[in-house]
Amino acid sequence: MFKQRYTYNPETCHYEPHFxxxxxxxxxxxxxxxxxxxxxxxxxxxxLQTGEAIDLVQLKxxxxxxxxxxxxxxxxxxxxxxELQKFIAEDDQLYRPILEADSLAKxxxxxxxxxxxxxxxxxxxYPIIEHSLANALQMKHELTVEYESFEQLQKLVNTKTKQxxxxxxxxxxxxxxxxxxxxxxxxxxxxxxGIYRLHKGLDFKAKTGTPIxxxxxxxxxxxxxxxxxxxxxxxxxxxxxxxxYAHMVRFIVNKGEKVKRGQVIGYVGNTGTSAGExxxxxxxxxxxxxxxxxxxxxxLSNQEYQKLLELAKNNNTTLD
Amino acid sequence: xxxVFNPKSLRFExxxxxxxxxxxxxxxxxxxxxxxxxxxxxxxATVWESPxxxxxxxxxxxxASYYKVVSSELNESKNLxxxxxxxxxxxxxxxxxxxxxxxxxxxxNSFEPGKNTNDITQKAIAxxxxxxxxxxxxxxxxxxxxxxxxxxxxxxxxxLLFTPSIVPVENASLASGFGKxxxxxxxxxxxxxxIDLLAPKGSAVMATASGTVNVIINSLEIAGYGNYIxxxxxxxFITRYAHLENILVRKGxxxxxxxxxxxxxxxGGSAAPxxxxxxxxxxxxxxxxxYLLQGLxxxxxxxxxxxxxxxxxxxx
Numbered sequence: 001m002f003k004q005r006y007t008y009n010p011e012t013c014h015y016e017p018h019f020x021x022x023x024x025x026x027x028x029x030x031x032x033x034x035x036x037x038x039x040x041x042x043x044x045x046x047x048l049q050t051g052e053a054i055d056l057v058q059l060k061x062x063x064x065x066x067x068x069x070x071x072x073x074x075x076x077x078x079x080x081x082x083e084l085q086k087f088i089a090e091d092d093q094l095y096r097p098i099l100e101a102d103s104l105a106k107x108x109x110x111x112x113x114x115x116x117x118x119x120x121x122x123x124x125x126y127p128i129i130e131h132s133l134a135n136a137l138q139m140k141h142e143l144t145v146e147y148e149s150f151e152q153l154q155k156l157v158n159t160k161t162k163q164x165x166x167x168x169x170x171x172x173x174x175x176x177x178x179x180x181x182x183x184x185x186x187x188x189x190x191x192x193x194g195i196y197r198l199h200k201g202l203d204f205k206a207k208t209g210t211p212i213x214x215x216x217x218x219x220x221x222x223x224x225x226x227x228x229x230x231x232x233x234x235x236x237x238x239x240x241x242x243x244x245y246a247h248m249v250r251f252i253v254n255k256g257e258k259v260k261r262g263q264v265i266g267y268v269g270n271t272g273t274s275a276g277e278x279x280x281x282x283x284x285x286x287x288x289x290x291x292x293x294x295x296x297x298x299x300l301s302n303q304e305y306q307k308l309l310e311l312a313k314n315n316n317t318t319l320d
Numbered sequence: 321x322x323x324v325f326n327p328k329s330l331r332f333e334x335x336x337x338x339x340x341x342x343x344x345x346x347x348x349x350x351x352x353x354x355x356x357x358x359x360x361x362x363x364x365a366t367v368w369e370s371p372x373x374x375x376x377x378x379x380x381x382x383x384a385s386y387y388k389v390v391s392s393e394l395n396e397s398k399n400l401x402x403x404x405x406x407x408x409x410x411x412x413x414x415x416x417x418x419x420x421x422x423x424x425x426x427x428x429n430s431f432e433p434g435k436n437t438n439d440i441t442q443k444a445i446a447x448x449x450x451x452x453x454x455x456x457x458x459x460x461x462x463x464x465x466x467x468x469x470x471x472x473x474x475x476x477x478x479x480l481l482f483t484p485s486i487v488p489v490e491n492a493s494l495a496s497g498f499g500k501x502x503x504x505x506x507x508x509x510x511x512x513x514x515i516d517l518l519a520p521k522g523s524a525v526m527a528t529a530s531g532t533v534n535v536i537i538n539s540l541e542i543a544g545y546g547n548y549i550x551x552x553x554x555x556x557f558i559t560r561y562a563h564l565e566n567i568l569v570r571k572g573x574x575x576x577x578x579x580x581x582x583x584x585x586x587x588g589g590s591a592a593p594x595x596x597x598x599x600x601x602x603x604x605x606x607x608x609x610x611y612l613l614q615g616l617x618x619x620x621x622x623x624x625x626x627x628x629x630x631x632x633x634x635x636x
Contacts, residue, residue: 005335066387100521136393136394143400143404
């Protein structure tokens with residue numbers, strides 16, 4: 001391809017084979033490289049005018065990606081905020097009124113946050129981080145407070161359910177066994193004179209041996225034989241309630257024993273100052289006799305009553 | 321000046337620089353330029369940092385590292401939320417939905433006549449259900465139309481004045497409806513003769529129609545209705561308001577619709593502060609949900625209607 005080249009040497013007047021020295025090659029190469037370097041720099045300069053450095057592009061890309069992730073975080077936070085507000089609303093407007101407890105004050109909810117949030121100096125320059133972090137910390141704090149509040153509510157509800165379970169609420173004698181109910185409670189007739197000692201309760205006429213049921217959960221305060229009451233059982237239900245069951249033929253619970261609603265505590269009899277086989281049933285609230293009729297005025301059907309007794313038999317669980 | 325030997329003419333002839341050399345030079349220039357360009361770009365990317373890049377890099381680093389911090393905080397919050405939600409559900413079920421028997425069982429209990437495989441009874445029940453559905457539909461329509469109509473006819477207005485037709489407590493939620501409900505104390509099913517409206521203690525209780533205060537009972541009993549007002553509205557309508565904290569009217573007093581007659585309380589056989597509200601027509605207990613028409617939009621009414629159908633635990 002390349003033919004042998006010659007140069008004319010004027011000194012020898014000869015054509016001599018053309019020869020390129022190493023030095024010449026080097027020089028040419030240097031010039032070439034210088035040119036290309038200048039060209040490359042120029043090109044890069046023009047490139048920067050129109051585009052951006054590759055790393056800057058990459059940085060901006062990852063910045064966008066990170067910010068979109070942060071946007072997701074903020075969405076999540078918003079969602080959590082609505083959840084929290086729902087809980088607070090329920091707490092304040094539903095549970096606390098029902099349980100008759102005061103709602104948490106706003107200062108209580110925000111205690112410990114405010115100006116003393118642990119926000120590092122370095123993020124102060126980035127509002128997105130600063131706000132999100134502050135919000136997240138505050139949210140966690142408020143949620144912790146709310147969680148504690150719900151724990152408190154749970155305790156209140158436990159007390160409440162215990163209170164409900166303890167309240168005398170059923171008839172001590174099954175309707176099927178009941179022969180007659182004497183509405184002899186005298187308190188309404190003479191609430192002032194004090195002669196209601198004779199009519200402190202209700203009399204359930206039933207056959208001897210008819211089971212008598214505890215009307216609410218409680219603890220047997222006393223079970224003994226007295227001349228007037230005969231075989232009598234006192235049950236303390238707590239929360240101010242006490243019930244008494246008198247004239248039993250026998251009782252089958254002992255002092256200090258815990259009883260559930262619907263549990264058989266004894267059997268109808270005619271002991272003590274009694275004119276016939278019946279149960280004398282008394283309900284006391286804070287030491288005052290009250291008419292037991294109110295504690296089963298909206299009575300259960302027989303079927304329901306049986307179901308309740310069945311449950312009392314099988315149910316060994318406690319509420320706390 | 322370069323020469324080439326021409327073997328034909330046997331002479332040295334002048335020759336320019338061959339195109340191959342040119343091509344080589346240009347290719348080398350392009351190659352070197354590309355190499356240098358890449359080198360400069362690489363240096364710019366790795367070694368040289370513009371202030372903008374430094375700031376961005378710092379921001380990105382902060383964004384990435386605090387992303388972890390914030391998301392771990394949010395995770396903890398999330399756990400707290402699910403823990404609270406669990407407690408919330410437990411509380412709700414104990415307070416409102418505590419159903420001893422399953423709902424289906426309770427429902428079959430409430431339709432006991434259906435157990436007889438008597439055709440007529442079943443037809444009667446089906447008919448009853450149809451009637452109830454129609455009634456609901458009618459109520460919906462009347463809620464809708466009452467907004468547009470009731471201002472026009474003075475006589476209707478007057479009749480409406482003496483018909484129980486508002487919710488007796490503002491901003492109350494319905495906790496338990498009319499019908500077979502579970503008793504909070506003994507957990508058995510019983511006939512709940514009114515509706516339970518949940519509101520904080522001390523909320524104002526309004527007369528739902530104009531009328532005369534019929535009965536007032538200030539009761540210290542911790543059973544039954546507690547402090548209780550009964551108002552007679554004429555036309556056979558009677559309303560009852562039970563478990564009140566305070567009674568603000570006297571017996572025989574004339575009250576107007578919307579007048580505050582007492583405050584919500586927890587007296588008598590009540591499990592929590594609420595108003596037990598009953599409507600009687602000609603001595604028969606009516607479902608008060610059908611007498612809460614005014615002042616509620618369709619949505620709020622629908623909400624109450626749904627709540628009233630739930631066979632849950634009543635509050636008294």
